[in-house]
Each structure stands twice: as structure tokens, then as C-alpha cells.
Amino acid sequence: MRLVMLSSICTVLLSSCLFGQAPPYDNAPDARPPYYRVRYEASEKPGELIFPVAYTLWVPDGLTKAKGVIVHQHGCGEGSCKSGQTGAFDLHWQALAAKHDCVLLSPAYEQPQDADCQMWCDPRNGSDAAFRKALSELGQLCGHPELNTVPWALWGHSGGGHWAGGMLLLHPQRVIAAWLRSGVPLFEAVEKRNIRPHELNPAATKVPVMCNLGTKEGFSNPEGRFAGVWPANKTFFEKLRGAGGIVGIAIDPLTSHECGNQRYLAIPWLDACLTARLPIDSDNTLRPMPMEQSWLATMPIPNEPIVPATAASHYSADKEHSIWLPNERVASLWLQYVTDTRVPDLTPPPKPTNLRFEGNSLRWDAAADLESGIAHFIVYRRGHNFVVVGGKQKNPFGRPLFQGLQYSDTPAMPLEEMRYEIASPNRGEIEDYDVVSVNTAGIPSNDIESLKRHAVDQ
Numbered sequence: 001m002r003l004v005m006l007s008s009i010c011t012v013l014l015s016s017c018l019f020g021q022a023p024p025y026d027n028a029p030d031a032r033p034p035y036y037r038v039r040y041e042a043s044e045k046p047g048e049l050i051f052p053v054a055y056t057l058w059v060p061d062g063l064t065k066a067k068g069v070i071v072h073q074h075g076c077g078e079g080s081c082k083s084g085q086t087g088a089f090d091l092h093w094q095a096l097a098a099k100h101d102c103v104l105l106s107p108a109y110e111q112p113q114d115a116d117c118q119m120w121c122d123p124r125n126g127s128d129a130a131f132r133k134a135l136s137e138l139g140q141l142c143g144h145p146e147l148n149t150v151p152w153a154l155w156g157h158s159g160g161g162h163w164a165g166g167m168l169l170l171h172p173q174r175v176i177a178a179w180l181r182s183g184v185p186l187f188e189a190v191e192k193r194n195i196r197p198h199e200l201n202p203a204a205t206k207v208p209v210m211c212n213l214g215t216k217e218g219f220s221n222p223e224g225r226f227a228g229v230w231p232a233n234k235t236f237f238e239k240l241r242g243a244g245g246i247v248g249i250a251i252d253p254l255t256s257h258e259c260g261n262q263r264y265l266a267i268p269w270l271d272a273c274l275t276a277r278l279p280i281d282s283d284n285t286l287r288p289m290p291m292e293q294s295w296l297a298t299m300p301i302p303n304e305p306i307v308p309a310t311a312a313s314h315y316s317a318d319k320e321h322s323i324w325l326p327n328e329r330v331a332s333l334w335l336q337y338v339t340d341t342r343v344p345d346l347t348p349p350p351k352p353t354n355l356r357f358e359g360n361s362l363r364w365d366a367a368a369d370l371e372s373g374i375a376h377f378i379v380y381r382r383g384h385n386f387v388v389v390g391g392k393q394k395n396p397f398g399r400p401l402f403q404g405l406q407y408s409d410t411p412a413m414p415l416e417e418m419r420y421e422i423a424s425p426n427r428g429e430i431e432d433y434d435v436v437s438v439n440t441a442g443i444p445s446n447d448i449e450s451l452k453r454h455a456v457d458q
Contacts (some may be wrong), residue, residue: 056108153176163183376402
């Protein structure tokens with residue numbers, strides 16, 4: 001036991017010397033059920049992951065058998081890596097996972113700022129193996145051993161997009177769909193950045209893919225730090241689409257490398273792909289996308305009407321290089337997104353639940369609106385608007401969210417709590433409290449969650 005402990009300490013010290021930090025990252029939220037976490041130290045073995053990494057998993061309440069894993073992968077750099085620690089706690093992404101009986105997984109690679117990002121965002125450098133090992137061990141921890149075999153829906157930002165696309169090319173039979181925000185794998189080597197080329201796996205052409213980037217990443221602004229993102233996305237798109245792939249491009253007209261409002265298109269897009277492709281039997285075989293429902297748009301921005309893929313005779317553009325969209329609803333949302341990112345939503349969010357007092361803390365639970373997440377809550381006392389909880393989180397990248405939004409599309413730290421402190425009322429007074437959710441489209445929940453408290457009980 002002593003030798004094992006000394007070996008572990010030496011590994012930590014060596015990692016600290018090599019990469020200028022002492023892992024683990026020390027500000028991750030606690031992982032108590034329904035959250036689970038495994039963490040691996042850096043490896044010195046050739047071909048294995050040279051950075052420590054932690055994987056945090058969220059399991060929906062009442063899940064009997066997981067149908068898939070939704071992966072939310074952060075980007076490169078120490079700041080983005082640390083932001084990945086809250087990815088599994090995102091209420092909006094949890095709503096997508098819960099709808100489809102999936103779990104939500106967020107890796108956090110402990111990469112120092114100046115270290116080579118390719119050593120994790122290229123899955124061939126050990127992160128592929130570590131990811132699959134984590135799924136197996138997390139499956140045992142949470143009582144869902146099927147995580148070792150179920151398929152994956154992948155979302156990645158920047159280097160995370162490179163990773164998600166790389167996993168698609170390595171394991172197309174396991175990938176339900178892949179959303180690549182501001183990062184794609186490359187088919188040509190870039191020696192000065194230590195980037196090895198990927199090969200196009202023909203099976204990857206059957207997997208839905210969306211390339212998503214900001215207009216300032218080389219599309220409308222050919223200069224600047226992220227100017228190479230558009231050329232890389234264009235090359236990746238044309239390679240995959242030209243081979244018959246079902247791939248699209250969504251250019252955010254407002255942003256650069258930050259994620260902006262992309263989740264309001266990414267989540268409906270993934271929702272459509274999960275609905276169409278998740279297995280309906282126990283052998284985990286992914287279903288093909290129903291191509292008769294597809295729509296097409298011109299690339300890279302619409303200069304003629306989007307049309308159903310079946311309307312071939314009415315489409316004058318080159319269909320082999322057109323933007324592929326999974327169905328009419330997503331096509332409509334895509335068109336709004338690439339216009340101004342104001343993806344519409346007319347549906348109310350779910351009402352809060354389990355309103356309760358813990359001492360003088362009024363607490364509640366709430367599931368996010370699948371379409372628009374949660375912006376804030378309104379607490380009513382005796383039927384009157386009493387206080388707004390949330391809505392103060394700063395979000396320079398898009399719509400304000402109750403949990404805030406970091407650069408890699410994850411909740412801010414510390415995590416916001418569904419809580420409001422209320423002073424003790426006068427003795428004998430009955431206090432009536434109601435709480436409603438308000439989504440980021442400004443729509444309140446139709447129903448309210450009510451609670452009465454009598455001061456004598458305090």
C-alpha cells in the first residue's frame with residue numbers, strides 16, 4: 001500500500017514539474033448522486049494520455065436503462081479545461097439527455113495553458129482510450145454497465161470539436177451525431193502545430209454532422225487569431241459532403257470563437273438526430289437517418305429558399321455541396337439562427353417542483369425547458385410578485401441563463417442554487433409562496449409550485 005501511495009505521489013509531482021501545475025483542479029462541484037466522477041492521473045507511457053483528466057456523469061432520475069451518452073466536450077487551454085468541470089451540471093443539456101433516456105458526460109482535461117492541446121484533442125493520443133475506460137468505470141459506479149456499449153452523441157467546442165470529429169472518424173458505428181463548434185479534425189498535416197492528418201472513414205458519411213462557427217472566425221473577418229477556423233471547416237465540410245456525408249454548416253452571424261447562442265440550435269438539432277437514430281432494440285444498432293425528411297440549403301449561407309431534399313427538380317444549387325438539415329423544423333430554426341441567432345420558442349417551460357423550506361431557505365427543483373433553458377425564477381408571496389431569483393449572471397456571449405455561461409458553453413462557478421432566503425414571519429401569520437420558471441425566450445411556466453408556511457411551525 002505504501003509503495004502504491006508513493007507511486008501516486010511521484011506521478012503527481014512529475015506532472016506538476018512537466019506541466020507547471022499540481023492537479024487535480026480544485027474547484028469542481030461535488031459529484032454526489034445523481035452525479036458520478038472518475039479521474040485518471042497523467043501517464044508516461046507512449047501513446048497514452050499525458051494530462052490528468054476527470055469525467056463527470058449525470059444520470060436522469062428514474063433511468064432504468066441508458067440508451068446513449070451525450071458528451072459535452074470543452075476546448076483547449078486551461079480556462080476552457082476548467083470550465084468543463086461544470087458541463088454535466090448544465091440544466092439545459094440535462095433536459096436533452098433526460099428526454100432520450102441518455103446520460104450526460106463532461107470530461108475535463110487538466111491541460112496547462114501553454115501545453116500542446118493536440119495531446120488530448122487528437123483522440124489517438126490517448127484520450128479515446130481514457131474516454132472508453134471512463135465509460136466502463138462510470139457505468140459500474142452508477143449501476144448502468146450498459147454505458148460500456150451504448151452509442152454517443154458528441155458536442156465539442158474548439159479543440160473539443162477536433163476531438164468529437166476525430167472520434168466520429170475513429171468510431172462512426174458508435175456515434176449518433178456530432179456537433180462541431182469552432183473546431184474540426186484536419187485531413188492534412190500541420191507540422192508547426194503538431195497536427196497529424198485524419199483519414200475519412202466511409203462509414204462516417206452516414207452520421208449526421210453540423211459544423212458551427214462564428215462569422216468572425218475567418219468568414220467575414222479574414223484576419224485575427226481564429227481566422228483559420230472557416231477554411232478548416234470549409235475543407236472538412238466539402239470532403240465529407242462530397243463523399244456523400246450528411247453534414248451541414250451553421251455560421252453564427254454575431255460571434256467569434258465564443259459559443260454565443262449556438263445551444264438553441266444545437267439542442268434541437270441533436271434532439272432530431274437522437275429521435276431518429278437511437279436504437280429501439282437491445283443490440284445498440286443505430287438506425288439510419290430518414291433521408292426523406294431532409295432539407296437542403298445553399299452553402300455557406302442561404303441565397304435561395306431552403307427546400308425539402310425530395311424537391312430535387314426545384315433546387316438549382318449543387319446538391320453534393322449543399323447544407324444538409326435533418327427535417328423541416330430544424331431547417332426553420334437553422335434559417336433563423338444564421339440570420340440573427342434569435343431561434344424562436346413559443347412553448348412554456350416545465351413548472352418548478354418540490355418547493356420546500358429548509359430553515360428559512362425557500363428551495364425548489366426545476367427541469368429546464370428543452371427549447372430555451374431557464375433564465376430565472378419568480379417567487380410570489382400571497383399572489384404578488386415578490387422577487388426574481390437569477391437573471392443576474394453576466395453572459396457576454398448570448399442569452400442570459402440562470403446558471404450563467406462560460407466560454408465553452410458550461411455553467412459558471414459557483415453553481416447557482418434554486419434558493420431564496422426569507423426572514424421569519426410574524427408569529428401566527430400564514431405565508432403563501434409560489435414559484436414559476438421563466439425560460440430564455442421570456443415565457444413563464446403555465447403552472448405554479450405553491451407552498452404554505454405557518455409561523456407557529458418555525
